[in-house]
Amino acid sequence: MSVRVIALGSAMSRDDGAALAAARALEGEPGATIVLAGRPGPGLLDLLAPGAPVVLLDAVRGGAAPGEIVELSLDALARAAVANDAVSSHGLGVASALRLGIALGRALPPGRFVGIGGARFEPGEALSPEVAAALPRMIEAARAAVAALREAAQANRGLGPERA
């Protein structure tokens, strides 16, 4: 059972690239399939499959201090009020995309959201110091989420833990 790790953001908008950087660090991780999705908007729904566990990684601009790690269930994320929820479908955010899926009758897959508060989002490649310092914690949180989802999937199938 592989967990799909979907990283959102743009590497050319400074801290918006944090999730992509975290996902790259997880490449080769046993049981994880990495998808660098960029800003898929509603296309995020095409990356989700019913019953297929997923970890969503993204940068958070508001509601989290720079470098703060935010962990939520997908259900909680979909129910979270998002300040600019209806601002754009071009950039339909992760919460809005999940809500769109629910409205279309699609069940959310089992999954976790791991976000990191960003400080700077202007064009540029360098992460801000707070975000760069916190990146290892985001990677660990994502790694733990992958492990937990694999364990849950195995338990649901009545299997014991897989051997490494």
Add this chain to the structure above:
Amino acid sequence: MTTDGETKETTYKVDLLTRVEGEGSFTLRVKDGEVVGAALSIFEAPRFFEAFLRGRAPDETVDIVARICGICPIAYQVGASRAFERAFGIALSPPLAALRRLLYCGEWIESHALHVYMLHAPDFLGYLSAVEMAADHRALVERGLRMKRAGNAVLEHLGGRATHPVSPRVGGFHAVPRRQALAPLREELARGLEDALETVRWTASLDAPDFTQDYVYVCLDDGERYPIEAGDTVLFSGRDAVSLDAFPDVIVEHHVEHSNALQARLTDGTPYLTGPMARLHHHADKLHPLAAEAMREAGLGRSENNPYRSIVVRAVETVHAFADALALIDGYEMPDAPYVPWTPKAAAGTGASEAPRGLCWHRYETDEAGLVTDARIIPPTSQNQARIEDDLRGLAPHLLALDHARATHLCEKLIRAYDPCISCATHFLDLRIEETP
């Protein structure tokens, strides 16, 4: 609404426009029936990129400009590629040129489908967002998403991925597909074409406010073809055409106090329109026969001058893009080489393409090593911004008989008709966790 003595001033204002790309606001002030202010305030990202591009190599530039917009990266990549190709004297082989057009068709499809169904349709059907609309119109939204997925599939096959494609480069592509690799696209595009034809019929049935304007229509000329990825001449309705190099000589970009974006006008101060309605005006006779037939059935004339009907024009262009893409796949021959080799040198060149929302013009200068010393990009939304403000002024008399909320919505709907791509900043997630029971 304010009343001051014997005068009466009404302000229509939205501080944060929804369902546009980026953060913007508008204010329309009407005093005693006269417009005293119309302002579309926007934040424009590409300006930051121009400085960011200095010192970069051409292919690096092509990669970077893809990040200007998450929804139309190909427009920026092709515009930049064409500018360098024109500067360095590179001519694409016919198969490479066909592949570039096919890639661009994918972008038109996904962008137009997104705008028609996710951005503009809620205005016509009375919803605040596509998410709300989806609950009541599931089949409709699924059709839009299906079409968008077909466009994305083209981008993924040819560009390496749908968001910020990595395959395009100056002179062609880093890699090109074998003929059989395109076969899976055909079925999806054929289904998409049927969806697109249905979309024209559906959009034509929507009630559009009775509102027309006189426009100067501006778009590329690509000879016998409907302009998408190429064209070395810019057409102006009622005025002389100019070369790409001369384009900056006939327009003026200027800063307005209420907006971060530069506004473009013709040198005599006239605002102009770029995008689907402009393309239709100049090139309706070059539409694919299926799109031309759909246009006739929809009752569209070639000079559509009601911006609220742009949703129908966009749908017609989507039919054209699907049909064109299918024809390109059927006629595809794998190029002998994925790109035309070239040597960097000191040069200057202009390039442009028709982004889904209008003309996107580029100019680059390079040094002897081929590194960018100067970059200039004129994106479509900054060109349409002054035209949008004039439309708002023209709309004012129609608003006076309406209640304030309805009048304000009519203004928003008008702005959204332009599919403005204000910035790509709105991806960012502003979380406010409010647990509901």
